[in-house]
Amino acid sequence: MTGLQRAGRWIGDHLVMAAGLLVLVYMFVPIAVVMLMSFNDNSKSRNVYAFRDFTWSNWAHPCRPDGMCDAVVRSIEIGLLATLVATLLGTLAAFALVRHDFVGRSVANTVIFLPMASPEIVMGSSLLALFVAGGFGGQLGFVTIFIAHVMFCLSFVIVTVKARLSGLDGNLEQAAMDLYASEWTTFWRVTFPLVFPGIAAAALLSFSLSFDDFIITNLNAGQTVTFPMFVWGVAQRGIPMQVNVVGTVMFLISLFLVLTNMLVTRKKAAV
Amino acid sequence: MRRGRFTGYWLMAPAALWLALFFVIPFYSLLATSLFDPEGSVLTGYDVDYRFANFVDALDQFWEPLFRSLWYAAVATAICLVLGYVLAYAIAFKGGRWRNFLLVLVIAPFFTSFLVRTLSWKLILADDGFVVDTLQFLHLLGEDGRLLATPVAVIAGLVYNFLPFMVLPLYASLEKIDTRLVEAASDLYASPTRGFLKVTLPLSKPGVVAGTLLTFIPAAGDYINASLLGSPNQRMVGNVIQNLFTSTGDYATAGALSVILMAIIVAMVMVYIRTAGTEELV
Structure with missing residues (x-):
């Protein structure tokens, strides 16, 4: 295999992985937005769905709506x-x-x-x-x-x-x-x-x-x-931005449970 | 196999009964509903008078959202196939020991609420948001061009929401492929592209068929994306059926439309499976 071919193959190999990760990133952008918006203060402009100011209040008072x-x-x-x-x-x-x-x-x-x-x-x-x-x-x-x-x-x-x-x-x-x-x-x-x-x-x-x-x-x-x-x-x-708090909490709990289940299964398989 | 002859029946019975009562029989009720005399109401009751005209009326009034649903779902499925194939391929062949973890990441979006996720697309695609600004800067979108309330937004939402349904079956069939076959192709002087087209792709066909079906079917019936990200001009058949049932109370037309949607999907699935020629779908 010549150097050029090797370089071509290396790029080919990593290109697939990079493209795959890019798709994965695309899948996570909305979740990142949900998490970000859970800290959004929209008390001044209820009708505009955009990030205004940072606040803890949605997390402190999740049941306000x-x-x-x-x-x-x-x-x-x-x-x-x-x-x-x-x-x-x-x-x-x-x-x-x-x-x-x-x-x-x-x-x-x-x-x-x-x-x-x-x-x-x-x-x-x-x-x-x-x-x-x-x-x-x-x-x-x-x-x-x-x-x-x-x-x-x-x-x-x-x-x-x-x-x-x-x-x-x-x-x-x-x-x-x-x-x-x-x-x-x-x-x-x-x-x-x-x-x-x-x-x-x-x-x-x-x-x-x-x-x-x-x-x-x-x-x-x-x-x-x-x-x-x-x-x-x-x-x-x-x-109400509290909706995003619920979304974030749900996400974190499920991710935790799934990863725990996965690790426990793997440990059992190893033994 | 073991224990009594009837153990299998006893174990199966509760689930079978539940599915028969609340999945199979309701189809019969739906069919009966679609043949109601539309003059009735929920309160006074309906007469089944075999009014097949309901189907003609429903098609006549709502052929547009029906056609739009199938079209949007087809476009979304095609995009999902491309994105999903790349991701599934990367996980199956390049994932190494991270495979299982990457698969968890694929289903992770399911863990936040469907509606909350879709609402966040509203923010991403907003008129003065980053995406629209960038597209305007690149002149891909006109000065006051927008993404929300366009077919683009609805299809983007559908792609996003149903992508995991495409990735999982694709991964399942790619993972089974014996990599020695691909190596053999390369030993026989096939280029990587040719090896992929002649070996990997045909072997992953069951995954492609299952994935496209699992994406297309829910996408065609969805109306959440059309409602939250589109405008009334992007109304899909699900919007119409839901409205007829819950707001208008026109059960006969709603039932007829549901039956038509199901019939079209069943017909398309059968033709598709026959032409794709896979038996090992399930």
Whole structure:
């Protein structure tokens, strides 16, 4: 290889990485803006969405905008409940799909992918049509949002846990059984700990999907206001900067949890 | 396989029931809604009188936002494919031991609220903002040219919001590629470009197909970007459906429009998968 070729290759190699990092930077610019705006003082000009003065007050008084913290609490409640149910049902289903044979398994495998491949507006309006047809049109609220969220989180949970479960080394369970562990003990001492990172990842994903959802929620919420609906409502009038505080906190907590899950998994793999 | 014959059914039943009740059956309700007599209302109830005219009415009134949605989604998907391929390629082949960390960074934007993220684009693309000023300085944008309330802003928002959906499947299929195949191509005197076009690209096709679908479908149904970053001139079909359901209360037309959107997407997906020729999509 001549020097020129080598130089060409070096540039080629690093060009790809540089371009990739540039795309990554592009993905982070809006997050940086959210963080920056959480320190913005816009008390003098509510209608202009631009950085004016630096202030700590948004962080000191996050609940100042009317109804925002109620909306955040409601979103957390719905998110936790939907995550709990979706993770439980989804994990059971993932075990069924990987470990057991039953009639209709391939159909189930296909149906699970459909919610991820349907536009939210169509799923949302279908659910609304169902609720109205069932006579619940006047009772839209917490329960209908919860039902909808479990529905769209389920597929993501099943896919995530399934991936972890099918990558599992069956020999470990075999070894436990050979050493006279009962099926029950084997499950709780061997299988479950090995699958757990997958379940944790699925739960995290569920919560962020639920907390973040607007399109389906908005159609099925009635008078109930979740955090994204609050943001939508104020977006027309002038956005309180505290919205960015919530965005920043959410971002930091999720990043922390995901990185922790990743490091714990890696440590286990190393041992 | 193990334990009783019915264990699989018991484990599957709760999730299956939930999806059947709240995902499959609602499609039937939607179809019924689209055939309502539009004279009814939510309070008095509707009669299903197989009014297929609803579809004609809906198309006649709203063909423009419908067409616009598909067009914006297609452009956004194409841009996502280029950006996403570069990023996925860099992570898969140059990421080394940083791969997993870089992947976390790819999904990190999901951790802030979708709406809050989109609102920050409003600031980035603002009339007296840095981007607009630079483009005006370079004369790429006229003196009083703007980005907000233009198709550019809406498409930029769509690209940004759905890029991770493109990167993840692309990465999954690029990562599986045996690098020895690319080396073999280079041993046989293929230039790096030719090696990429003849080996890497064809092998990553399942990722390309899955990624484009996962980007196009939500983008076509989205209306948040169009509302926050666009003007009424950039109204997409999602805006119309949402408005008809929640403000106007015209369930029949909204239902018909939803069914049309779903039908178009299903048809396009089937043609696309057939021409792309991948079975291992899922």
